Amino acid sequence: MTTLNLHRVLPLKRSLADVFRYLRDFDNIEQWDPGVFTAERDDSAASSFALELNVLGRAVPMRYTLDVCEPPSAQGQARLVLTGVGDGFTAVDTLTLSATGEATCTLVYRADISTADVPGLLKPVLNCWGERLSNAAMNGLKAALENDGPASPGMAERMAERLVLPGMINYTRRGYRQMPSRGLSRYVDGANPQRIGISGVTSGLGLACAQQLARLGADLVLVGRGTDRLAQAAAAIRPWASHAIRIDCVEAELSSIAATRDLAEQLIGLELDVWINNAGALFDEQALTADGLERTMAINFVSPALLTQALAPSFARRGGRIIQVVSGGLYTQGITLNDMAFTNELFNGPKAYARAKRALLDVSQHWAEQYSNLGLHIMHPGWAATPGVASALPDFNRRLGKRLRTPRQGSDTTVWLASHPIFANGHLSGRFWFDRAPRPTALVPGTATSATDRQVLLSWYEQQISS
Template sequence: MIRLHERITVPRSVAECYRYLADFSTCEQWDPGVYRARKTTPGAPATGTAFALILSSAGRRVPMTYHITRMTPHRELVLQGEGDGFRVVDTLRFRNAGNGTTSIDYVADMTFTGPARLLGPVLARWLRRMGRRAVAGLAQALTPQQTLPQPSWSDRLGHRALLPAFRAFTERGYLAMPDKSLSDYVDGRTYVITGPTSGLGLAAARELARLGARLLLVGRDGARLAQAAEDVCAFSGCPASQVRVFEAELSLLSEVARIAPVLREAAPRLDGLINNAGALFAERDVTTEGHERALAINLLAPWRLTALLMPSLTAANGRVINVASGGMYGQALQLDDMQYTQPPYSGSKAYARAKRALVSLTEHWAQQHPQVTFHSMHPGWAATPGVAKSLPAFNRRLQRWLRDSHMGADTMVWLATAPVTAGGSGQFWFDRLPRPTAVLPGTAVTPAQQQALLAWLEAL
């Protein structure tokens, strides 16, 4: 048997530390040896709850299962894990260390079975080193950030050059992030998420619910909204009363105007609005109100919804997160053809132009409403149902390297919940770092263009 024994002290309460680790799927956020982890037993963690892990070992992906064998609330967690040729028992004990800090004692007893027993002595040193890295990652995950992160000079250069940044848009960029933790609980806070029935929106809703948020989910399909709410509750363990659904066709401004007061009544104080709903269309078409579809859902809807919910956001000093796209780097505003009437029509260009305008609006709102924090972000290249449907060739060719929805949604959840992100209003983010909004000549939005955009929107 190989024993790993580490002890850390972190500036968090015992209750928060225990809560974070009881859902052991969070290990993917702090253990560099875990590629993916998910809770496979629906509901809140309890004795018997199971987790499926994929380890990253010597360039290979190795499956592993865990389950909770003993829980003593706020004192002890014991989990048993099993993989091909090995078993492990993890014991975590929690103790109040005073002054708002917690001491976590971590013990892992590992045994090898079958032919793997011969490798035990050889692997012992490597396993202990990996164990120390994991516990150091846990300490980081449970230590609140004090300042907004800033990109390194090489990272700045890579994103300015753009082509080197494309590699970071894949899952490699997410996996290289030094801190992936989402451990800031938001109990009692309320968030509106648009487009929550699949992909990035559903992934964000799951994580926010796990962190204690009350959710108002807005989408166009009642049946899919109901299924999303069930999914969120199963993932997070939250009660059904914590998630409410609201049906609205957000590509229509009349529907946005109808649903906004309903949301304001449900949340007079709104802590966050995530404008995630979006779509890319292969062919040009217009809504029944006469607006080009991509423009309507990707720009007009978040513009109008944000304005109408501003009283609720202001009351709570809330946050607005606008989900954009790295595709906007290749497009400038087209103020003389916002409705994309000039052929040939390109769905990807229409989408990127709308997102370019949305990012510019984010900067404007940040200046006009200092009591609310505004952020825009892009998720990287994520394998979502929307991408598979709208960009099948792109999805097929890059599928091996695409992020999953959880990776793509990470930054939007962090922006919505981390105390440190109450600052930096108006910035554009990718993988938890501020990024340039334009790198190609002629694509930056000038102050005059921004004013012309605002005038065009107000005239609708």
């Protein structure tokens, strides 16, 4: 048996309570340890975790259990002990926290790793590898807790982005892993818990986003179709909260203008801090809604636009935030003002979807300019494995397989925009975000929307909702 003992002391500029809470949800390790590809909780008590370690680029499974969990004491001490078991190795991680001030603490990290016997000559190599991994993990944890503001893409990433296709490689898990900081630890409970509403919670990104927001302590308003499915979503979200949170469910069919108006009325009455327009869909076939609108446009553009327009004045008064989940696919299309409903052109699902998402981006930027105290943030999630992608794009889903982001990774930027204090009171409003960095809105020549086109688009939208 060979043993490796690692020891690090990490001063942190975050309160003991926040750091303890963040580390106690050990699946967050995916957000700060570059030696971990993915981490998921195995049980609703969040005391067993399945990890995929990144061992020289290969995914190696490991399972952790939380054996000791001593929350912050009156003396400002807290401790967590986790035991990990992999194929041929075990690790005991001890994390001891001591408060050093109201908003600072120190983490003492100790890992005792045992593996099958390693030949003497290789021991220094193993030691060196362990030291490097633990340094990277501690740097990642510090960044996750202290430097989790907006990122600035480097020169190489900006150039790849400009070439569209090379930039799209980062829409996979690769982009998520390359983000300099991925921590989600801005808790939104406290004396006045944030009230956050989100559509499309019965599946995919919406469900994962609501689970993360529950973990951060938000009270939630879940919007979806079908009472039973909403109740199932609420049951899948509740265990993520560390204490009782309030969850309300509202049913709405978002292809209908009347139902969207009803929903807007209800949401205004609920005085939300954040509203997330997440519901969306891509269809193979052209169809009209009961209102006579092309269905892709209705769900991905007209309905979220109507909700945004209705909520904007009251949200602006209170410094609230509205988040639009659009798609990187919008880079491939400009808006086509002479044929928004594909009446003269052969219907193409991905094109219709991309145009609708671009239209939502355009009108959102218009309203962001109109309301100075409103935080209107537009984001795209990259490519994530969700039921929506599996059914709308089966070949794409199969080809990319494990390279697609998990729903949790796909919803990262949405959760960050909803919870980070930097976005309070309209700060940084109107930008288009991907992986926590502001991005250009058009990359392909001829796809940018001019100021005049934006006005025509707004008139077209007004006609749709008034007819």
